[in-house]
Amino acid sequence: MPTFALETNRLQLLACDEPLCRAILKGDNHLGEFLQTDIAADWNSFGMDIFQFNLDRILEDPGSHIWWSYLVIERSHRTLIGACGYKGRPNKNGEVEIGYEIATDFRNQGYATELTQALIQHAGTFPEISTVKAYTLSAPSPSTQVLTKCGFSYIQEMYDPEDGILWQWKRNISSPV
Numbered sequence: 683m684p685t686f687a688l689e690t691n692r693l694q695l696l697a698c699d700e701p702l703c704r705a706i707l708k709g710d711n712h713l714g715e716f717l718q719t720d721i722a723a724d725w726n727s728f729g730m731d732i733f734q735f736n737l738d739r740i741l742e743d744p745g746s747h748i749w750w751s752y753l754v755i756e757r758s759h760r761t762l763i764g765a766c767g768y769k770g771r772p773n774k775n776g777e778v779e780i781g782y783e784i785a786t787d788f789r790n791q792g793y794a795t796e797l798t799q800a801l802i803q804h805a806g807t808f809p810e811i812s813t814v815k816a817y818t819l820s821a822p823s824p825s826t827q828v829l830t831k832c833g834f835s836y837i838q839e840m841y842d843p844e845d846g847i848l849w850q851w852k853r854n855i856s857s858p859v
Contacts, residue, residue, distance in 0.1 A: 686748055688800045695752040695800055703737035720761040722785035754797055763788040766797045776812035778805050794828045806855045813852050820847040
């Protein structure tokens with residue numbers, strides 16, 4: 683089992699350490715056995731490349747696993763319902779970036795808000811972190827609603843070569859939700 687997890691009322695966020703990344707990369711059947719959980723069909727729409735990238739970073743820096751991906755387990759039914767996490771260690775300006783996804787059947791139930799709050803709270807335990815960032819597509823969406831509920835402010839529209847026009851969001855760690 684993973685060596686680090688964040689707990690909320692309804693969720694367990696499992697940090698993807700080396701063994702967990704390897705289990706993910708072997709496919710959902712292996713992952714379900716490894717975690718002893720059910721797996722929602724579309725828990726991962728971002729693809730496996732993210733977990734290979736995470737594994738490569740963890741092999742370079744074994745202590746960095748808490749700054750990459752987490753699997754989102756719905757606790758009452760022991761079901762993997764999504765993924766979330768940070769996009770690396772804090773930068774020199776004290777910022778971390780977060781991202782998340784929830785399987786279709788589990789959306790609109792507050793899980794994204796709950797996991798986002800957990801990521802913010804975890805980041806807040808590190809005195810060097812002052813800001814949490816996130817990016818969304820450039821239109822109102824459930825993700826923009828989650829970020830607003832969690833105290834993020836819209837900062838600017840940006841162009842990303844891979845994703846096109848995005849909205850940047852930030853939240854100061856010391857700001858209450």
